[in-house]
Amino acid sequence: MPLFGREAELKALAGLIDGLRERGGVLIEGEAGIGKSALVAAAVSVASGAGLRVLTTTGVAAEQNLAYAGLHQLLYPVRAGMDALPARQRAALRTALGLAGPPEPGARAGDPSESSAQPGNTTAADDTTGAGDTTGGGVYVVGLATLTLLAEVAADRPLLVVAEDAHWLDRASADVLAFVARRIESEPIVMIAALREGEPSPLREAGLPVMTAGRLSGQAAAELLDSTAPGLAPAARERILEQAAGNPLALIELPGVTADQGGLGPTAPLGERLERAFTARVAALPLPARTALLVAALNESESVAETLAATHLILRARPLTDSGPTASPEVSPAPTSGMEAVLVPEVQAELEILAPAVEARLVEICGGLVRFGHPLMRSAIAAAAELGERRRAHLALAETLREHPDRRAWHRAAATAGPDEEVAAELDRAAAGARRRGAVAAAVAALEQAARLSEEREGKALRLLRAAELAVESGSRDTAERLVRDARELGLSPRRRATAAWLLSGFEDGVREDVSRVPELARLAGSIAAEGHVEPAVRILWGAAMRCFWSEPGQAARRLVLSVADGLPLPAGDPRVVAITAYAGPFERGATVLDGLRELAGAAGADPEVDRYLGSAALQVGAFDLAGRLSAAAAPGLRAQGRLGLLPRALAVQSWSLARLGDLATAVPAAEEAARLAEETGQPFMFGLATAVQAEIAALRGENEQARALADQAERVALPAGARPVLATVQLARGLAAMSEGRFDDAYADLSRILDPSDPAFQLGLRAYFLAELAEAALRAGRAAAMRDVLRDLEPLAASSPSPALHIGLRYARAVLAPGEVAEELFAAALRADLSGWPAERARLHLAFGEWLRRRRRAVESRLHLRTARESFDALGLAAWGERARQELRGAGESSPSRNPDAWDRLTPHELSIARLAAEGLTNREIGQRLYLSHRTVGTHLHRIFPKLGVSSRADLPRILRTYRPEE
Template structure:
């Protein structure tokens, strides 16, 4: 059998990735040259399941225990990407039967925490990881060093280690000598120093925006960088480009994360129709791949969507579910989004004092909801709650704290929020500030444009400029009707009524009659995909898809899938 494999290997010289498997099967014992070739094939593999298998076989053929451990640990890293917790634990367990160096043992610990991004660890471990990355880089292994440093940076997002640790991580990243536009460097810079490095990160992201679809891992790093600096339009774009590649390669662990970023970004932009099925899919995959904090992230995005649509009981339940996971571990970004969801619920129900209290917690460094980057992303809601609750002085103080950041970075969410806040807090001199805010480029940010029109219309009516107010309020109503923002749509209608203009009744959008799972299936069917193709996308049987479609048709008042395209925009059109 070994001779047969060797003969096959000889005939496959022009297909090295196939040849190496026959070379491995024909090896009688340890063979470092074959192990190295398998390792190279693994790094080229588009499917991470095959790469893990190749590295595990390469480990078995390794001559030295050190190389065997390196390959087992690298296989474990890729298994994290694929969302296979049991495989990760088995590979790390195999590595730990060998004599490990300090760096290898630290890598083993880091890999095992990959499903939870180190949330069960002390923040002091972030500095240790940064030091480990520097040591690995000094030994001549820059790629593993960057992966370890990325783990340290991710922990800076989930927790708050303080400025000293952030500076230490940034110093290590700067010391690697990699180009400033490297996707991994952009990801690290954006997490560790979102305001200090925001301008240069955004400049590179705008260049990369036209080159997506080549490598899902690159797109994923870029989506994370865009999210950190509040460029939600770019984050949705990059994450949407990364997801198909992760899906086709079976990298469900990373697919979960890409979908979570895409859903959260689309919700922030106001595209609830697109965000809803994506958030539901991310939540399902997070459970399947054993990523509790990603499940909480997707769940709290669902809470935000429900609050914006006016389903306050559902929003409160989802927010509580997310908080239950995040609170004990101190997952700050999830807790910040929980407070956002509660603030949106309170705004919709007219409890403006509660809304301000909920949203202000995100800005308090002593509060577990404090998040360095996300506190700059929800200023519109904070300012609205402040004006309606009479807490304008407190809001102005929080804005003053953010002025240095706003002066140093063009981060879109921060700049849009600051312009809105300045206008609504300005009192009788607000007209010029509203005009300035509406002149800014809000392409792709319809929710923020709608809020500006609504606030400007309300201000004009209070100034007895009733005729002028109608134009602003009418525009706001049309935007919020299209987006499905129930509470804001109703507010625009009430203001218009007070300004002497009635509004047509708003019928529920067809998409609002479906559950997130049904909407996902319906949108794919509207694109023309068969039941089998939909099942492959969503990891369902074609019979299950058929059953769902037969439930969907009566809800929408149609009798066949041919009618779906007229009722539902395709997923690509909605996301765009």
């Protein structure tokens, strides 16, 4: 049938397929019945004609709770290619799809039948490490494996990936497809996804352009109606055109509905009229066909064999008449032996049951699959069935699916009205299997359903809290709040109340919460620890400590956190205790934290989450060299585990620290990746922090317009919620940009805000780590006296804390503000300090000392220091500071060569990441695994990178990308 009135859409889709060498994809959106599937079918036809391979998956409402069901359908035709994937990707994808053993040809979703999980499996609610632990690598490793597999398929033959009814895809599959959609920029792959208007889906956030399929024009609607129902009387034709209102499905279906079948109902919504049109056709079918249709509608698989097996069970238990049952007979158990024997030789005969439905154009049967003509048919048939009929169908399907425990559990649950601990336990196991495969949303749904069927109040509460914890892990705040609220209504034990109180604090590190939550959480942690539940207490206290970083609860709250931490029955060197102490008392406990960090740093790389804790702790106490090293050690493990929720946190700490040290060559790609992944994983304040670091880097490089734009972007994210570390870094970036432009009054005003307790940019720990910049701005702005007051306020901190950043800043500030000959002694003392890991600070000291000497007409002496500063700043890529050193050298009578652009001046941050890894000797495939890209995308980037750097091969990259290495 031709598509009427869709010329523009068809042209756009054909153009998309013709231009697939560029990044391609589209999201087709529209109301039910508007013709999205017809547009997709037309695109598939064009693609097939152009020689593309087509892979398709279709979302089904019945399988939304089956993890990776949609992905299984999409990849099943190319499953043989999994064997060539890198080991971790292969294992993650096979586990996700349930393909550890030979797959069943008709299956759509894998079943974790190997699961040994028991109903008593515990999470944070039961004193374990909780939802943060994952074993399968999660959606992101599965996403990378899918991307790699599709890229390999597309290398042999360009590929069209289709997701129909994407709003009904299970969440894990939708997340994977969104992951892939963001990363097909360099692949010969086109993705087309069809979504119902207004329905949520991760694919909406994947960056695909949207094509809205609207209602047909009057002329197109009339042409369509006349082509499908040419014999209509004029009055009926006008009535249908009016009520269909340009909806193509309505134009096709409504002519078959007569008045004695329910009429068209002028006030009924279009969706209701369409459903009545479908059910009117179903009502005319014989009972066996109606029964089979109901089973097919409720089954999440399209397998004809499954549908016929379950139908056989129902019909065997009730009379084959159209009069309906006189009672509600249960489905008797199917014989476990002989079921296949019944179906296999008699499939053709059994198919006759569905023949009337096929003739009525409700379903079609192809290749062992039964498919509805439209998704609305499936939902209409299920909705119109009586409760008893639906229950029998679910029980029959459960009996048929004994070899598929996940699906069986859901059908048994759908057929169970009251509490049933046996069925709840089955759902527990299904949840454990889903979580093991990284499908958190499916696990949440299974646990919530298990809670509904729990026989005991305590079991119900536990399952709700376990589901809430997983919802927190997946970022589903509304779901988590609802589950916690339901659990609280049951009347919780003290320990369960503590868990409920802690769970919701995981969102956004509590940034948007009132600061009164800090002492509340600290006291809660103390009471839970006193009852002997140490692990939940640690996690609750960590939540309180995080709030001390993002907000300012006051000294009393901080001391309470420290007091509770001191009372925990854990060794002082426990990494979590070290991190909590660093966040709550960065100066008063600085010595203890640094001792613990130095002891623990020797084991860096053993546990990426521990390294992440320690890297964050090191930043709090101003040990930026340690923070950069520990965060860098955490990143590979977090990548390998697919923990993209934690990875941007480690990268943000790494980039923040390295920018302070002057290692821009490493900080640039780390900050870019942190911002990109934080945005993708829904972490706005980590995105803001990484963006603020990018602003600081731009200012250090003299790119002041970009610095201001990035600072403004980060501030828009952070200011409404008062995310203090972000706002402090924003002010640093603005101050640096103002200094490089000679606006020292503005620079002092920007930087001094960080020290003002009443300002949103005040952050207790970070305020002491910008002293060199603040002292420089104060000196140039004529505010030296005010700066000396600042130093007097900070000197007590230095007496109690060995914070490296604090002492380096103080030594610099004392020297530049000191009078007369005292300054020379202070400069010399500052340069004698061990700054081997702090090249930017050392260069800044040389510059300041050279300037001081030149102002005293000691030009010859000044040149050595100014030259050292210029060379160091050039090597580090700190262009703004390097230019200042050149100006001072000219004043001292020495000219300077122009600075040649470094590699990071010529490459984007993303390109720099790839180039650096290639220079280290990694293959394209290894780089792709690190950066969650396909290896072909990496190759495309390298071909763009080589001309920018003036090289012809990756063998030249180490020479071009050499970076400043501080003195040992």
